[in-house]
Amino acid sequence: MNKNSICDRLVDHGKALFQAPKQLIQFTKVPGADTLLNNLEAHPHAFILACVMNRQIKAEKAWLIPYKISERLHGFSMETLRHLTRADVNQLMTQPEPLHRFVDKMSEFFHSAVQRISSDYAGDAARIWMGKPSSAEVVYRFLMFDGIGPKIGSMAANILAREFKIPFSDYFSINISADVHVRRVFPRLGLCTTDAGTEQVIYKAKALHPEFPGMMDLPCWEIGRNWCKSRVPECAGCYMSDLCPTADGSI
Ligand code: SF4
Structure with missing residues (x-):
């Protein structure tokens, strides 16, 4: 088993995804919600607020929250959002049905994110990534x-x-x-041990491809979702099968 070949193939696939033409991202498969989230020019804050909501519930449900709030508010401009009190947000997140498992905490986070976008970025969340910043600055x-x-x-x-x-x-x-997909695929490909935790997987990816560790993210996720199922991997269809030590029985 050659870890470099495995990494190279994952990175090559990641590069192909990275270089593919821009298309509508299907965050939710709900057309209105995806339109809102994809419109970074008009509503860059929708993407940020969806990221803020993205915890302890399924991602598809979290990505839906800005759209559900826009329906309840009849709009999603920063001008409208920045006038909402914490209680207003809590009501929007709660009625007629809760939008998140942890409505109180997430209302607090939503409200504080809107205030931060208003104060730190003059209401324009696109300033977070404008001007070709470093990746560290954007993550920060x-x-x-x-x-x-x-x-x-x-x-x-x-x-x-x-x-x-x-x-x-x-x-x-x-x-x-x-x-969960990445943590299953990495050890099956022999890139880390089966008992490796989240931090170990993250650092292994950094060691393998330091200039862009996240390049392997979507390839591994796709392999996990499509072929490398938790119980029985479907190696015959997987494009890593000729290199994979699990597929040839060597681990
Ligand atoms: S070849 Fe099989 S075990 Fe290896 S990554 Fe693909 S599905 Fe998983």
């Missing part, structure tokens, strides 16, 4: 939002770079998001 700016940790910060920067084609001056600080 995401981390300044209450409720956003390193995993979501890296995920957000990765989506901006890979899907929205936002230029950064470097990609060193965009880490792999070690979700």
